[in-house]
Amino acid sequence: MELLRDSIPMVSLASSAAALYARVASAFLRPGLPRLAALLPVVALLAAAPLAFTSSAMLRGTSAFFLAWLGAFKVVLLAAGLGPLAVDGLPVLSFLFTALLPVKLRRGGGCPGAAAKSVSLVSCAAKVAAIATILHLYESKIQLLHRYIRLAMYGIHIYCFLDLLLPCIAAAGSALGMELEPPFDRPYLASSLRDFWGRRWNLMVSAILRPSVYDPVRARAGKAAGVVATFLISGLMHEAMVYYMTLRLPTGEMTAFFLLHGVCCVAEEWCARRWVARRWPPPPRPLGSLLVMAVAAGSSFWLFFPPICREGSEEMLLEEWAAVAAFFQDAGRKLRRAPVRFTD
Structure with missing residues (x-):
């Protein structure tokens, strides 16, 4: 090593x-x-x-x-x-x-440039602006904010960072002639937890956990067991990711977070079947999206972020991101000062 x-x-x-x-x-x-x-x-x-x-x-x-x-x-x-x-x-x-x-290669060819079309320049600009604003706050004012506001900012930062990084990787693959599937699909529009985790958030992870965990467990123990097992493995792997970042032993909170969401997804599907059986009208989609975001945020504040932020880890990560911000600011100043030469 x-x-x-x-x-x-x-x-x-x-x-x-x-x-x-x-x-x-x-x-x-x-x-x-x-x-x-x-x-x-x-x-x-x-x-x-x-x-x-x-x-x-x-x-x-x-x-x-x-x-x-x-x-x-x-x-x-x-x-x-x-x-x-x-x-x-x-x-x-x-x-x-x-x-x-x-990344995940698009099978069957798909429509040329489909992945690229799914990336909106306005959306990318908004995410860049959000990250720039958050990085600016990291440098000076972050510790003055309420803990829950800080955690909400970290959540926005993680999403914007991943939703910029992964499409950039996909764009590089497209430039090399590979047709790749998009990694996210506007998770803030999810109408249910199942929609959020299965069809919108970090689709690369879903694409790997489906054949490795969900399909074999479902074939032997049923759909509900497959869902819970998938979230369990996801939780254990998130524990490992926290260890890699903080070099501290797992606390079990990440596993609890994902098990909670797995159980909620199973319960949600059971309720949805009952809802349809009773022929009740579906709830408004904006209400569903709002509830999904509320559940995701509340459980993240409770179980997801504490293992990352405790015992000095928050300060360490903030220092690294502040260094990143300082690097880009310095690079921007040098670019602005660089003379522009025109040639005939």
Whole structure:
């Protein structure tokens, strides 16, 4: 790990080499235990690689999401002959892109540029403005705000950051000739918790958990068990993500958060069936969206954010984001001062 320490290029090269090995090994071994045994070193490397970033919690957390969670799950699915990496004839570049980044190739071709069309310039500008405003507050006034206002800002920051980062990755894939599915679908318009988690929020995670957890559990124990098991695994992986960021042992709060939402989704579906059976009119969609946001925010304040924000972790993350803001401000000042030369 000394060679990889705090080195994005070296971690990228090591992860790419491991992914290429997984591709070659899977070409020679049939799905099953022999392939799984051959790919376990890849899973171990992807799980360990984020720890190489010893000086940055943000880099550890982001790379852990990319590699230790999504990447490792994709490799395990590949061992079973499933998942996005098990597509016949997948080009090497597409294989690497899919293995190491939170993207999902669009099957069946789709409409050219469909992913790009789903990204609104106005929406992107609004998210950039929101992040810029929040980063400015991080530098000076954040500790003066009420705790719940700070947590709400963190939630907005996480959403805006992911909804800018992941489409940028998808755009890079599109520029390389890959047709990728969008990672988000306006989660603030979700009409139910099932709609929020299953069809709108962080669709890359849903696409991985569905074949790896939900489908096998549902086939053996039913739909409700599949939903709860999926949220349980998601909670455990979020515990791991918090560990990567804070380097502190899990508290169980993340698991409780996602189990709560899993149970709520099961109860919500049961209530929805009863509602339809009684032929009651559906509630107004804006009311449903408001209730979803209220439940998500309230449970996040209670269980999601405390493990990230306690014992100095909040200050550490704020310092990193303040450094990011200072970097961009300094770069902007240099660009404004740079002379513009015109040539005939």
